Amino acid sequence: MNRSLHTALIISALISLSFQSILYAGRLELKFFSSETGYSITPDKLLVSDANNPANSFSIQKNSANSYITELARGSYFITAFHSGFASSQTNFTISDNEIRYDIFMDPLTVNSKLNVQRIKSLMKPDAALLLGYVVDDATGEPLSNVSLYNSSSPLTQTDAEGYFQVYVPANCDSRTMLDLKFGKEPYNSELYNSFEVTPSTDFIFTVRMKKGQLNTSAKYVPISEKCSDCTPQTMFPNMAVTGFVVPLNIRVGKNCTGTNCSYAQVYSLQTYCKYVLPAEIYACWGNLTGGMNSLQACAVAVRSYGMYYVYNPINAGLYDICDNTYCQYMGTTLSTNTSNAVDNTFGYILTNSSGVVRSEYSAENNNKGCGNGYSGTGTSWPCISDPVCTGFSPNGHGRGLCQWGTVRWATGRVVSTSSPCSQGTAHSYGTKTWQGILAHYYTVSPQNWQITQGTSAVINSSVSSPTAANPCAQVTINSNVTTIGTGSLMIGASIAPTGTENWISDPTNDIERTFTSGTANYSRVFKIPCNTASGTYDLYTALWYDKNNNNTIDGSDFVVSTKITSAAITISPIGINIISTEIPDKFALLPNYPNPFNPVTKIKFDIPNPAYTKIIIYDLSGRVVANLVNEQLKPGSYSVDWNGTGFASGVYFYSLVTDEYTETKRMVLIK
Numbered sequence: 001m002n003r004s005l006h007t008a009l010i011i012s013a014l015i016s017l018s019f020q021s022i023l024y025a026g027r028l029e030l031k032f033f034s035s036e037t038g039y040s041i042t043p044d045k046l047l048v049s050d051a052n053n054p055a056n057s058f059s060i061q062k063n064s065a066n067s068y069i070t071e072l073a074r075g076s077y078f079i080t081a082f083h084s085g086f087a088s089s090q091t092n093f094t095i096s097d098n099e100i101r102y103d104i105f106m107d108p109l110t111v112n113s114k115l116n117v118q119r120i121k122s123l124m125k126p127d128a129a130l131l132l133g134y135v136v137d138d139a140t141g142e143p144l145s146n147v148s149l150y151n152s153s154s155p156l157t158q159t160d161a162e163g164y165f166q167v168y169v170p171a172n173c174d175s176r177t178m179l180d181l182k183f184g185k186e187p188y189n190s191e192l193y194n195s196f197e198v199t200p201s202t203d204f205i206f207t208v209r210m211k212k213g214q215l216n217t218s219a220k221y222v223p224i225s226e227k228c229s230d231c232t233p234q235t236m237f238p239n240m241a242v243t244g245f246v247v248p249l250n251i252r253v254g255k256n257c258t259g260t261n262c263s264y265a266q267v268y269s270l271q272t273y274c275k276y277v278l279p280a281e282i283y284a285c286w287g288n289l290t291g292g293m294n295s296l297q298a299c300a301v302a303v304r305s306y307g308m309y310y311v312y313n314p315i316n317a318g319l320y321d322i323c324d325n326t327y328c329q330y331m332g333t334t335l336s337t338n339t340s341n342a343v344d345n346t347f348g349y350i351l352t353n354s355s356g357v358v359r360s361e362y363s364a365e366n367n368n369k370g371c372g373n374g375y376s377g378t379g380t381s382w383p384c385i386s387d388p389v390c391t392g393f394s395p396n397g398h399g400r401g402l403c404q405w406g407t408v409r410w411a412t413g414r415v416v417s418t419s420s421p422c423s424q425g426t427a428h429s430y431g432t433k434t435w436q437g438i439l440a441h442y443y444t445v446s447p448q449n450w451q452i453t454q455g456t457s458a459v460i461n462s463s464v465s466s467p468t469a470a471n472p473c474a475q476v477t478i479n480s481n482v483t484t485i486g487t488g489s490l491m492i493g494a495s496i497a498p499t500g501t502e503n504w505i506s507d508p509t510n511d512i513e514r515t516f517t518s519g520t521a522n523y524s525r526v527f528k529i530p531c532n533t534a535s536g537t538y539d540l541y542t543a544l545w546y547d548k549n550n551n552n553t554i555d556g557s558d559f560v561v562s563t564k565i566t567s568a569a570i571t572i573s574p575i576g577i578n579i580i581s582t583e584i585p586d587k588f589a590l591l592p593n594y595p596n597p598f599n600p601v602t603k604i605k606f607d608i609p610n611p612a613y614t615k616i617i618i619y620d621l622s623g624r625v626v627a628n629l630v631n632e633q634l635k636p637g638s639y640s641v642d643w644n645g646t647g648f649a650s651g652v653y654f655y656s657l658v659t660d661e662y663t664e665t666k667r668m669v670l671i672k
Helices: 003-023 117-123 270-281 284-288 293-312 337-345 404-412 435-443
Strands: 026-034 045-050 053-058 068-072 075-082 089-095 099-106 128-137 148-151 154-158 164-170 177-184 191-198 202-210 250-258 261-269 349-352 451-454 457-466 475-485 488-498 512-516 519-528 536-546 559-572 577-581 601-608 612-620 625-634 637-644 651-658 663-670
Touching (some): 026 089, 045 536, 148 164, 191 202, 202 337, 250 270, 270 337, 293 404, 293 435, 457 488, 475 536, 475 559, 488 519, 488 559, 512 519, 601 612
Antiparallel strands (some): 148 177, 457 475, 488 536, 577 637
16 A cells, blocks of 8 residues: 555545544433332333424434443433333533433332332231342343342342242331341342341331342441541532422432442432431331331431422533432432321422422531530521430431431420431420421521421423424424422423334424413414424423423423423325416416405415426514425416414414515414
């Protein structure tokens, strides 16, 4: 090979590599799982779109490793997944010369029969804890049978063909019981839960993910009494400017974290996230004490508010909202029915100031943390609060916000102690408080004066197109039936895709903000079908978004509140241009439409005397183009085309015949 040719090939290769590096900046890997069992899910529909240009959507193919992998250019993107029998999931991320990995956990709409609350409650024993759950392959989400569960070296049980296990372990109220649990199966590495504390009449629901090719791993579990006492100094995360009252659908949780720096993320619904945090932060057995559910419910509101605050103010906006360790709030790996019920019973309730949700800190024992014995608070970073139910107890934590041990003492009217955390304890003389009263006691204090508010949430019940049949260039109305709690402004986004595909077409120009009020009502937006849209049946995707940066545009900083897929929602057919006569007319002409006024269809006739690229355009009274009925090369002749005004408001419209040689406009009136 001569030198000049060799040099040319090298230059060509370098140019190609440079172009590819510009075109593809980073790698995206997605996996989908059931949040209940950990089983792998293959979404029925998966939408990946450019956050700043929703008209650009991408298809991703599943590979043999049960994951979805693609290369993407720099930018911000949305992911939306739908699967039959599961609630939808949505998240956002930013590619910038990096690799993004998400494990996305979707909530089933029907509870697994083995994890049904009534069934679990019927299995409870007063002298034992109930351990149950599922074990799966971390990479594939496949259930693992014959996994052995040990306490130290003593075998307890094995998983069945579905990866399910269930076993009792002795426990009592008057002392603390710690287990060293190990899940083992060759060739997997053992999953260890060291110093795992169990309590009587309490269930612990596991989703264990076993890995190959690593050393034995210690599962994310820290005994409640041994939580970091002050991992997060007050100055580490100053209050940020962004806040609001709208409850997000999902939260991105950073994983494999050192401090607040995390290497990848998992996506959960906000409800499921709270259900994993709550039993890791407080004792689920407190719900068994008389009045004790008020303690769990107060803590559930604090946990939800804290997590929601970071959706508004993410630690790493391009990848995750919040970390999973004690530098944020601790997210465990087990559930319990008492704590899950507390999360459900307080659905949507948050702590707020006048602007919106707040970063509601809490710690284990706030007594004598700077304000003296019998007082919660620090006197500097948090006001002093008379808290006599905690008198005499040693401080454990930063002292700000809610005192976790104080919540159970106020809820039960008894001095529950750390040495016997699930025992009723002796009565104190300070009365009891409801969960609302507990929150007011710790947070509605000067100068904060935070309030308990039911945040705004919304669910799309149905979305339909009107009309259900349309032509390219036409405008349809998307009507959505929505149930709303609270009042707030939300953006309505919409996309369509040929049924059975993920080739989504968006209309961001007509994304619109509406005010949603409490109750069930219909809300609408228009959708302009692009003129180059192929004929066929199309699915409809509708989403409600919170416009976090208040720019009246759905973009990468916003979050989704609810989504809906409607299959085969609209049929798109080619516009029918009828040839009236092939006799060559003498001149260009645009004839009066008939009928006029009309409802909802009128016929427009026009003459073309010589070959011409021809447009028939419909304008509203403001001069905005609302439809393009004809946009193609026509032979000489006389033609007609119909315009269907369904989905358009009554009023005056104009229609124009436009060619390179001739333009004429006439007036028509749509009356409904």
